[in-house]
Amino acid sequence: MFGIDPGTKGGLACAEMLPDCSGYAWSEAMPLPYWKLASRHDHRTETVGFRMPDVIEIARILREKRPDFIVLEHVGTDDQFGAKSAWTFGAGFGALLAVCMTAMCDDDTRVKLVRPTTWQAALKRGKDKPLSIQQARDWFGIDCGDEDGPAEALVLIEYFRRFIVPTGEVECI
DSSP states (O other): OEEEEOSTTBEEEEEEEOTTSSSEEEEEEEEOOEEEEEEEETTEEEEEEEEEEOHHHHHHHHHHHOOSEEEEEOOOOOTTOOHHHHHHHHHHHHHHHHHHHHHHHHSSOEEEEEOHHHHHHHTTOOSOHHHHHHHHHHHHOOOOTTOHHHHHHHHHHHHIIIIIGGGTSSOOO
16 A cells, blocks of 8 residues: 655655554655756756656556555645646646556556545644654654655555545455
8 A cells, every 4th residue: 555645745655454454564655756847948957946756766666566555645735825836736746646547557556535634634633744753653663754744645544544444445355
């Protein structure tokens, strides 16, 4: 199973659930791989100032791990985003969604989109990034340092285990 937290400080997490769905056999987390986009100007390459998810590396990781499920945080913009930031953020989310859909074509992988407000409310919490870091440590035994993206990707996996698996929407073998 994979969890993906989009954004410039996003993260990827992977875990294998125990057969009885009571916990995890193993788990790991990492910052979301990115590349800097560049534009051509007078035959020189210049950085245009924003990053996009490295979908080639993410696709490679998905092929290697072959998850049954991917939980992707279904993000949106809010009033704090300017037009350029909102466009960049949306393009990054679209790239992540596309690489997840590619994994669906290659394997029997299924993708679950979940809004931040949904998983945060289910786990009775708000946008508390330090809490995600603590929960990653408590629930998975992984120290994410001060990086909330990998921690939130792990917390998305735990949300899936606690609130999606029991509904019967998915099978847990």
